[in-house]
Amino acid sequence: MKLLRHGIPLLFCTLTATGIEALAQQAVPSAPAAESASSPLSPLSPSAAPTVPPPIQISEAHRAAVARMLKAFHADELALYGLKVGLQQAKEKDPAAEAYVREVFDAVTPAQMVDKMLPAYARYYSPAEADAIAQFFTTPVGAKFVGGMVKDMLAGRKFSLESLHLTSSEMIPLTSFLMTPTAQKIGKVQPMINQEVAGIMRTWGAELMRARMKKSMTPLVAQIDSDLVSQGVAPGDAPGSGLKAAPAGGQTGPWNAVANIGVAASKAAAEARQHYQDDVRTLGAQMQLGASGLTSADNIATSKKNVQRMGESLDRYLQSYDQVMKEAREKMVAIDLPENLKAALLQGFDIGLARSYDERIRYGENQRALLGLYQRLFEFAEARLGKISVADGKLVFADVADQEIYRTIIGQIGVESQREADLVKESQERVRKASNNMR
Numbered sequence: 001m002k003l004l005r006h007g008i009p010l011l012f013c014t015l016t017a018t019g020i021e022a023l024a025q026q027a028v029p030s031a032p033a034a035e036s037a038s039s040p041l042s043p044l045s046p047s048a049a050p051t052v053p054p055p056i057q058i059s060e061a062h063r064a065a066v067a068r069m070l071k072a073f074h075a076d077e078l079a080l081y082g083l084k085v086g087l088q089q090a091k092e093k094d095p096a097a098e099a100y101v102r103e104v105f106d107a108v109t110p111a112q113m114v115d116k117m118l119p120a121y122a123r124y125y126s127p128a129e130a131d132a133i134a135q136f137f138t139t140p141v142g143a144k145f146v147g148g149m150v151k152d153m154l155a156g157r158k159f160s161l162e163s164l165h166l167t168s169s170e171m172i173p174l175t176s177f178l179m180t181p182t183a184q185k186i187g188k189v190q191p192m193i194n195q196e197v198a199g200i201m202r203t204w205g206a207e208l209m210r211a212r213m214k215k216s217m218t219p220l221v222a223q224i225d226s227d228l229v230s231q232g233v234a235p236g237d238a239p240g241s242g243l244k245a246a247p248a249g250g251q252t253g254p255w256n257a258v259a260n261i262g263v264a265a266s267k268a269a270a271e272a273r274q275h276y277q278d279d280v281r282t283l284g285a286q287m288q289l290g291a292s293g294l295t296s297a298d299n300i301a302t303s304k305k306n307v308q309r310m311g312e313s314l315d316r317y318l319q320s321y322d323q324v325m326k327e328a329r330e331k332m333v334a335i336d337l338p339e340n341l342k343a344a345l346l347q348g349f350d351i352g353l354a355r356s357y358d359e360r361i362r363y364g365e366n367q368r369a370l371l372g373l374y375q376r377l378f379e380f381a382e383a384r385l386g387k388i389s390v391a392d393g394k395l396v397f398a399d400v401a402d403q404e405i406y407r408t409i410i411g412q413i414g415v416e417s418q419r420e421a422d423l424v425k426e427s428q429e430r431v432r433k434a435s436n437n438m439r
Contacts, residue, residue, distance in 0.1 A: 053196060058122045065130040066122045070114055072137035074150045079113035081154055094338045105208070116204050120196040124189040129182045136177045141170045216255035217438045220262040224435045227270050233428045235435070257335050258345070265328040269321055276317035283310050287374075291390045294381040304378045311371050318364050325353060352434075359430070363423050370416045377409050 058066075070076075083105060125133070136142040144164060152159040166174065177183050225235035283306040293299040332349055335342065380402075381388065389396045397403040 053123070055119060056123055058119060059127075062122055062127045062130075063118065065127040065134070066118050066125060067114075068134040069125065069130040069137075070118065070121065072134045072142070073146060075114045075117065076110035077150060077154065079117070080110045083108065083113065094340075105205070108208070113201075116200055117197050120193050120200060123196070124193055125185075129185065132180070132182045133186075136173075136183075139173065141166070141173045142177070144170070145174060213255050214438055217259050217262070220259045220266065221435055221438050223263045223266050224431060227266060228428065228431065228435075230270075231428065233432070235432070254335055254337050258332065261328050261331045261335075265324050268324045272317050272320035272324065275320075276313050279313035280310060283313075289377075291393055291395045294377075294395065295385070295388055295390055297382070297385060300378050300382045300385075304375065304382075307371055307375045307378065311368070314364065314367050314371070318360065321360065325356070329353070355430075359423070359427055363420075363427075366416060366420050366423055370413065370420065373409060373413045373416060377406075377413070380405060380409065 087105065121130070137146050144166070148164045149159045152163065228235050287293070287303040287306055288296070288299045293303070329346070329349060332346060333342070335345075337345065384402055387398050387402065389398075395406070397406070
């Protein structure tokens with residue numbers, strides 16, 4: 001018969017994993033203002049909704065043609081410019097946000113940004129159209145035209161054709177190109193491209209932010225795996241399993257600080273659980289639940305005291321967990337993050353904490369129910385001393401009603417013991433799932 005032999009693994013990981021999605025979205029800066037929504041040189045539009053249409057199949061030849069067109073547009077320079085404008089806008093709004101976002105986006109290259117933009121242009125320009133545009137903008141006149149636009153944009157000036165000082169002989173090929181259906185198409189499709197690119201960049205930015213957060217959580221994931229293994233449970237099955245647990249406090253940066261808080265909280269919660277489990281094993285070993293134990297006044301008295309001590313140990317465990325989570329949240333509040341990111345972080349933490357509290361309440365109720373049943377069993381045995389005997393190692397009841405009472409109590413203990421095992425399994429699976437979500 002099981003005797004409170006499990007301690008539920010209430011860990012910090014769920015609280016952190018819950019907030020990663022919202023935080024990734026919150027952390028990405030809005031698209032920077034573009035010079036002109038109709039210009040092929042304006043990949044981002046301030047009013048564009050971040051929507052991304054379904055992907056399309058792009059052949060290698062189509063991709064190569066659009067890549068040549070974007071190169072002729074100086075798209076790499078403009079992508080870098082757009083990122084700088086976005087970071088500057090973030091800085092003006094919240095200096096802390098700019099520093100936080102820069103930590104991730106400083107690693108982004110213009111070539112990566114162009115590669116992300118390419119499918120949006122490929123959706124609207126055929127290979128022939130892209131080649132025609134690229135061909136013109138690589139001619140001396142086309143290069144002068146687009147070069148002047150880029151120069152003015154990067155300098156923060158409004159572009160004007162007069163600033164190029166084109167000769168009459170240069171105006172002829174430029175006018176001829178601008179009158180072609182392909183050139184006319186640029187002004188028509190660019191707003192849609194701007195909108196799609198804004199959505200692509202928003203999604204990509206969230207992915208980069210999410211990846212940075214998850215990388216910072218590696219020590220916490222390792223700690224969770226270690227704790228699961230100590231309970232005889234397989235660690236998370238996503239990439240990252242088998243990592244060695246890292247000590248808290250060894251990293252810097254806001255997300256590393258979150259991970260360090262998580263590692264410390266997870267260890268503290270595991271230690272509190274272990275203390276409770278040790279008390280249950282030690283006290284339970286002194287309780288004789290067999291026939292001879294239930295007919296011994298000394299054993300019954302000792303067992304009743306031990307049940308009371310187990311209840312006190314359970315209270316200490318649950319109170320310790322409450323304190324661990326309270327301190328963890330206070331430390332999260334103290335992390336230096338932009339207000340919108342901190343709000344998202346705490347929202348995720350609180351959602352996970354609410355789930356954990358619900359789980360812990362159910363576990364506490366189960367443990368108290370079991371302790372109450374054992375207390376009832378020993379009180380019943382105490383009240384029937386001299387009326388219950390032992391024959392061939394089995395209890396013999398003088399009164400049939402007493403036998404039914406005994407069977408009822410034992411049956412209820414079996415039900416609560418199974419519920420205990422189910423709660424533990426549910427908790428362990430939740431922890432594994434949360435751990436996988438952080439990888």
